[in-house]
Amino acid sequence: MNPLALLQNALLVGAALFALGLVGILARRNLIVMFLSAELMLQGVSVSLVGWSRFHGDWGGHVLVIFVLTVAACEAAVALVLVLQAFARTGRLDAAAWQTLREDTLSRSVDRELPAVDIVPPVFPRLTPAGVLPAADEDDLLQREHV
């Protein structure tokens, strides 16, 4: 692959990841899935930066991606603590649970009634008992030589 084609393909992959993360942030309502989408956008940016770095043959993109990783770690720590506190206050991981913080001019979002889903409980395999339970010696159990 010539360098320009490699750069263009890397930028295409980065753009696709970034757009997917944008869709996730805009559409999903679970706070944790929203943060996962933000991380997906960061991944797209990282791919683009490394593509440019490869094209220009310098270290700028690599160094920038290292700092993106650092900031993503900090952001994830603080954001997840905030999500936990939000869950402790409302009992939900729902972004719409905090819509009292909206502007006065915006109307309240109301959930429509959802059709019920039948959640099938998982079926776990039953283990066949192997042999008989050996009779335990009481003295043996009480006086062990070693633990």
Next chain:
Amino acid sequence: MIVAALPWISPGLLSPGLLLAAAVTAAAASLWLLLPRGAENRLARWLGLALGAVALAGLVATGRRLGGLGEDAVFLVVSLVAVISGAATVVSRSPVYAAIWFALALAGVAGVLLVLGAQFLGVATIVVYAGAILVMFLFVLMLAQPSGMAPYDRVSNEPLLSAVAGAVLLGLLSLFVGRLSAETPACCRVPSRGAALTTTSGQAAAPLPAADAAATTADPLAENHVARLGGELFGRHLLAVEAAGVLLLVALIGSIAIVSRHGDPSGELTAAGRSR
């Protein structure tokens, strides 16, 4: 009708703009069909998967037209893994599945970084993201996930508008990528490393010995990748490294301060929230 549709199907005859527009439209429709919208419809899901395959094929065809995509089979495979698992992350109903799909997307991204010659970053993505950040997400999910399928996981905010916005962004970025050319305009030419050294220090830098010159070469593909990346990071960007350390410390203290409940009434609110 079928004869009229043939030029649209054969990729050689389709113009790049039409190809990209078709791929982007299919991506928008696919995302709209796959996003949770309340009622589960099996037909809509299959249709969304089919349209997603069409959109991916269109994007791959666009990449091939730009040149090269498909010459390097590894790049094609890892980028498809990254994009498909990214889409699955976004549309998964269960946040646990979303986190696991995100881990697979990270593996794909690490593969892309390795193909691009960023060995350290590929491994660091796996270690830092999949090993630390994703595990933290899963811990929070275990602490905070209500049992069963929550109603807010089964609906989306404006799924149609979101899918269209993402697809339009993808189309615009792809148009920009298609118009890149190899030559740099004169305004934006980056001065070479040696020139930068002489100008910043005000006087001509001492000529480097041959071994040092080889060690400080700015080509990421040369030997001793990690050593030279470390040299760049701790030489030219030392101040930024210090700032990043301070940032990590601040985030650590800040998250502890947020989560500890001394002196605020969130303790009782916690109990109220759990019992609800």
